[in-house]
Amino acid sequence: MKKMIAAMVLAAVAGAASASERPSVTLPDSVPRPEMRTFTLDNGLEVTILPFGDVPKVSVFLAIDTGNLDEKPSEVWLADLAGKLLEQGTTELDAAALARTAAEWGGEINIGVGADTLSVGGTALSDRAGDFVGLVAKIVETPRLPESELPRLKADLLRQLAVARSEPQQIATAKLRSLLYPGQTYGRYFPTEAMLKGYTIEQVKAYLATYVHAGRAHLYVAGKLDATAVEQAAREAFGDWRGGKPVRARAARPRTARAIHFVERTGAVQSTLRLALPVVTPDHPDYVPLQVTNHLLGGYFSSRVTSNIREQKGYTYSPNSQLAARQGAVYWVQNADVTTNVTGEAIKEIEKEIARLRAEAPSAKELDDVKANIVGTFLIGQSTRQGRIAYRRMIDLHGLPKDFDLVAEAQKVTPEMVKAMAGKYLDPRRMTMVVVGDGKQVQSQLKGIARVIQSKPVP
Amino acid sequence: MSHTRSLIAVLVAAGLGCGGGQAAAPPPEAPPPPTAEPPAAAAPAPAPAPPPAPPGALQIPVEYHKLDNGLRVVLSPRADMPTAVVAVYYHIGFRIEPKDRTGFAHLFEHMMFQGSKNLGKMEFIKLIQSNGGLMNGSTRFDFTNYFQVVPAGALELVLWAEADRMGSLAVNADNLKNQQGVVSNEVRVNVLNRPYGGFPWLDMPQLANSNWFNAHNFYGDLKDLEAATLEDVKTFFETYYQPSNAVVVVTGGIDSRQTLEWVKKHFGPLPSKPRPTLPDVSEPPQTAEKRHTKNDPLAPRPALAFSYHVPPRRTPEHAAMTVLMEILADGKDSALHRALVLEKGITDEVATAINELGNPWNYEGPMLMTTWLFHDPSSKPDDILAIVDAEIARLVEQPVDAATLERARTKLRSGFYDTVEALNGFGRADLLAALALFDDDPSRINHIEAEIAAVTPELVQATAKKWLARTNRSVLVVEPGKGAP
Numbered sequence: 001m002k003k004m005i006a007a008m009v010l011a012a013v014a015g016a017a018s019a020s021e022r023p024s025v026t027l028p029d030s031v032p033r034p035e036m037r038t039f040t041l042d043n044g045l046e047v048t049i050l051p052f053g054d055v056p057k058v059s060v061f062l063a064i065d066t067g068n069l070d071e072k073p074s075e076v077w078l079a080d081l082a083g084k085l086l087e088q089g090t091t092e093l094d095a096a097a098l099a100r101t102a103a104e105w106g107g108e109i110n111i112g113v114g115a116d117t118l119s120v121g122g123t124a125l126s127d128r129a130g131d132f133v134g135l136v137a138k139i140v141e142t143p144r145l146p147e148s149e150l151p152r153l154k155a156d157l158l159r160q161l162a163v164a165r166s167e168p169q170q171i172a173t174a175k176l177r178s179l180l181y182p183g184q185t186y187g188r189y190f191p192t193e194a195m196l197k198g199y200t201i202e203q204v205k206a207y208l209a210t211y212v213h214a215g216r217a218h219l220y221v222a223g224k225l226d227a228t229a230v231e232q233a234a235r236e237a238f239g240d241w242r243g244g245k246p247v248r249a250r251a252a253r254p255r256t257a258r259a260i261h262f263v264e265r266t267g268a269v270q271s272t273l274r275l276a277l278p279v280v281t282p283d284h285p286d287y288v289p290l291q292v293t294n295h296l297l298g299g300y301f302s303s304r305v306t307s308n309i310r311e312q313k314g315y316t317y318s319p320n321s322q323l324a325a326r327q328g329a330v331y332w333v334q335n336a337d338v339t340t341n342v343t344g345e346a347i348k349e350i351e352k353e354i355a356r357l358r359a360e361a362p363s364a365k366e367l368d369d370v371k372a373n374i375v376g377t378f379l380i381g382q383s384t385r386q387g388r389i390a391y392r393r394m395i396d397l398h399g400l401p402k403d404f405d406l407v408a409e410a411q412k413v414t415p416e417m418v419k420a421m422a423g424k425y426l427d428p429r430r431m432t433m434v435v436v437g438d439g440k441q442v443q444s445q446l447k448g449i450a451r452v453i454q455s456k457p458v459p
Numbered sequence: 460m461s462h463t464r465s466l467i468a469v470l471v472a473a474g475l476g477c478g479g480g481q482a483a484a485p486p487p488e489a490p491p492p493p494t495a496e497p498p499a500a501a502a503p504a505p506a507p508a509p510p511p512a513p514p515g516a517l518q519i520p521v522e523y524h525k526l527d528n529g530l531r532v533v534l535s536p537r538a539d540m541p542t543a544v545v546a547v548y549y550h551i552g553f554r555i556e557p558k559d560r561t562g563f564a565h566l567f568e569h570m571m572f573q574g575s576k577n578l579g580k581m582e583f584i585k586l587i588q589s590n591g592g593l594m595n596g597s598t599r600f601d602f603t604n605y606f607q608v609v610p611a612g613a614l615e616l617v618l619w620a621e622a623d624r625m626g627s628l629a630v631n632a633d634n635l636k637n638q639q640g641v642v643s644n645e646v647r648v649n650v651l652n653r654p655y656g657g658f659p660w661l662d663m664p665q666l667a668n669s670n671w672f673n674a675h676n677f678y679g680d681l682k683d684l685e686a687a688t689l690e691d692v693k694t695f696f697e698t699y700y701q702p703s704n705a706v707v708v709v710t711g712g713i714d715s716r717q718t719l720e721w722v723k724k725h726f727g728p729l730p731s732k733p734r735p736t737l738p739d740v741s742e743p744p745q746t747a748e749k750r751h752t753k754n755d756p757l758a759p760r761p762a763l764a765f766s767y768h769v770p771p772r773r774t775p776e777h778a779a780m781t782v783l784m785e786i787l788a789d790g791k792d793s794a795l796h797r798a799l800v801l802e803k804g805i806t807d808e809v810a811t812a813i814n815e816l817g818n819p820w821n822y823e824g825p826m827l828m829t830t831w832l833f834h835d836p837s838s839k840p841d842d843i844l845a846i847v848d849a850e851i852a853r854l855v856e857q858p859v860d861a862a863t864l865e866r867a868r869t870k871l872r873s874g875f876y877d878t879v880e881a882l883n884g885f886g887r888a889d890l891l892a893a894l895a896l897f898d899d900d901p902s903r904i905n906h907i908e909a910e911i912a913a914v915t916p917e918l919v920q921a922t923a924k925k926w927l928a929r930t931n932r933s934v935l936v937v938e939p940g941k942g943a944p
Binding site (some may be wrong): 339381 | 515540577584588589590591593609613616636637638639642643644648651757759806807
């Protein structure tokens with residue numbers, strides 16, 4: 001690429017390009033409300049049924065308000081071990097029989113354990129929707145929990161831990177969480193090996209008994225289905241499940257202070273960046289305006305940060321910013337993996353974009369583009385089973401009004417509000433930054449940006 | 460704590476930060492095996508008449524047209540959708556790139572977002588995103604695709620924009636330099652700076668195949684990427700990016716008459732040359748097991764992958780191979796999950812795929828079925844392979860029982876539905892495009908269920924015997940680095 005004149009335009013036109021005028025666009029000004037059936041069983045289980053689509057499949061998702069957030073400091077990933085044990089079958093069906101049964105219905109049981117949600121679910125053919133709901137119920141109501149499988153499952157978790165700790169993105173996120181939420185459940189990302197090895201079946205059983213019950217659970221079923229039949233199946237399958245008190249996570253107590261926490265990864269050809277600030281939770285009136293602000297700054301491809309450090313500078317492939325939301329705890333973060341020799345420059349450019357947004361409101365056009373993208377993305381998300389479930393789960397997890405309408409809320413945001421949100425929440429004087437990279441090449445680039453704290457990986 | 464494995468294959472994609480880029484599945488490709496099969500290349504041997512559709516099979520509307528300039532057009536309206544999907548596929552994948560320009564097909568894909576006659580840099584993307592759409596592009600073995608999911612009211616604009624860049628590419632040296640930087644960073648983040656980078660999706664084709672077109676580094680050597688010139692970009696565009704070498708698919712909430720008019724209006728005037736001649740990508744039959752050990756200094760644990768060349772598409776044996784994959788290795792009810800996870804505790808997950816960068820139906824040339832897993836140093840590759848061989852022996856020695864076959868077919872059908880729905884409805888557009896591009900027959904999408912249903916126990920056994928032979932296998936061993944914890 002050395003030999004050509006920089007500004008030379010290559011017009012590889014294979015003839016006359018389409019001469020027609022740019023067509024106009026009609027976008028919907030509101031989004032139709034999808035069909036939905038909701039009800040609550042006597043034991044507290046909430047159920048949401050979302051009929052949708054032409055493909056004969058359903059998604060079933062039992063979300064339970066627990067996960068790593070209910071682990072004690074000495075019990076990190078105990079919830080993960082509990083999730084793995086739930087996969088080992090029910091009193092009626094061992095693990096192999098459980099897998100065979102689900103497969104005969106065109107499905108598979110998946111158990112997920114996250115910071116604020118433990119989920120049991122999967123997909124199945126539509127004509128087995130009711131059966132599959134019944135199978136999910138059996139897994140949480142009468143799990144087999146074989147102690148004999150504990151050594152194998154711990155070995156699996158130890159392997160996953162080793163792999164996770166070798167990935168630069170996970171090293172960076174683990175460090176960031178420990179800084180934002182010191183001494184708190186969301187700040188604990190990895191267990192120690194000794195911790196994992198020590199867990200007993202009694203601990204797992206105690207965890208499940210305390211936190212996995214109907215009072216904390218919400219069943220979602222979406223897809224091509226007969227809502228009445230699915231309702232009946234859900235009532236029958238879950239009617240006798242043990243109830244309990246619903247619980248919402250207490251708000252986290254985040255900390256933040258301007259500094260770069262540097263984690264050594266000798267020889268790394270990229271630096272993994274996290275620039276972060278704690279922000280308000282989704283039930284706060286500033287949240288949607290902040291979401292719009294994030295979208296404009298770094299949240300989609302046409303955003304300012306991506307345009308800058310990817311499309312102008314070529315420093316990185318997949319930068320993105322987001323509001324990382326967990327129940328009771330949200331932080332804004334800009335992520336990027338950048339070529340090692342431009343680590344300092346990339347941070348400076350990101351900070352420049354933040355400063356610009358704090359100083360000057362965006363144009364109405366730029367904001368309109370962002371809003372259109374949010375509306376369109378929402379619409380597209382609603383065209384999938386998983387997207388419909390995810391949106392309802394977001395509303396329920398964060399305790400938003402049942403009729404919460406992201407599209408309508410986003411439309412209310414003005415350019416001045418965006419500037420105000422950046423001013424209020426994206427304060428560089430408080431920003432926690434993490435850099436995982438090759439110190440020999442990177443340290444000198446960080447001088448003058450912020451105080452650099454040499455930091456060890458989270459154990 | 461999201462420690463879920465991020466070890467899934469990464470799609471060679473423009474990575475535009477939207478729903479399109481994340482690859483789903485597994486591995487690479489391969490060719491006809493140890494017998495005198497016809498080459499699996501261009502037009503596979505005449506396919507037998509499709510078996511009748513099973514009752515309740517999904518019927519997807521397919522309207523197929525050809526414009527005078529050779530552009531193939533597939534429309535599939537769907538009444539209940541407020542969105543439309545536009546997919547433009549070019550018959551140029553990363554198998555077929557210049558020998559001193561590895562990675563060029565993918566680099567070129569990035570250039571298609573850098574500007575055309577009426578849309579400057581960033582404008583195409585902004586146009587789609589500011590109208591509420593998602594878009595991405597990706598490069599695969601046999602095609603390069605560009606697609607958008609948009610509110611239906613933006614459809615004509617998208618067709619206009621895609622026609623603009625099919626007809627004209629307007630990029631400069633700065634754009635090229637910029638995207639060389641972006642792609643180099645893509646290779647770093649997905650391969651060089653992470654454990655298990657390129658395992659097995661990038662490594663395995665290089666081991667299992669012997670024809671350079673199938674066996675080179677598709678992501679590209681960084682030196683080759685750096686060496687690309689604007690002249691290369693121009694030549695590539697003129698050779699492969701023209702109506703006769705492309706398919707346009709529109710699905711979703713569309714009026715097909717109106718849509719066809721718009722397609723004709725915007726794409727119709729584009730001139731076209733005859734389709735480019737494609738090189739011979741066939742693979743010679745493999746006659747002995749291959750094995751390679753890769754030392755990965757960033758990997759903390761060993762890993763193992765093994766691949767078999769699969770029968771050519773559009774044959775009953777190919778359908779049987781998809782069934783075999785379900786029985787042997789796909790999902791928690793599979794034989795290998797039972798043996799390696801539940802019984803021996805060697806790994807927590809066995810992953811498998813025919814066409815790791817897609818699905819068993821959306822490719823053209825030689826292909827592999829690849830299976831892979833991560834394990835502890837206490838398990839040795841040969842011991843794991845002995846367990847695999849014992850499970851395969853059962854499939855070779857006797858016909859599969861009726862219940863196992865039925866379960867495998869049900870899983871395949873269910874998985875096929877997921878494929879059709881994937882990525883916000885883009886999945887059906889993808890299959891329609893591939894079947895039009897490679898077979899000139901998009902309506903085949905409605906025969907796939909029947910092909911699966913027609914697989915018999917005898918065919919499963921015969922296919923296992925021939926295609927799951929050790930002589931048809933390649934084994935890739937990943938040894939963890941010395942410094943690993």
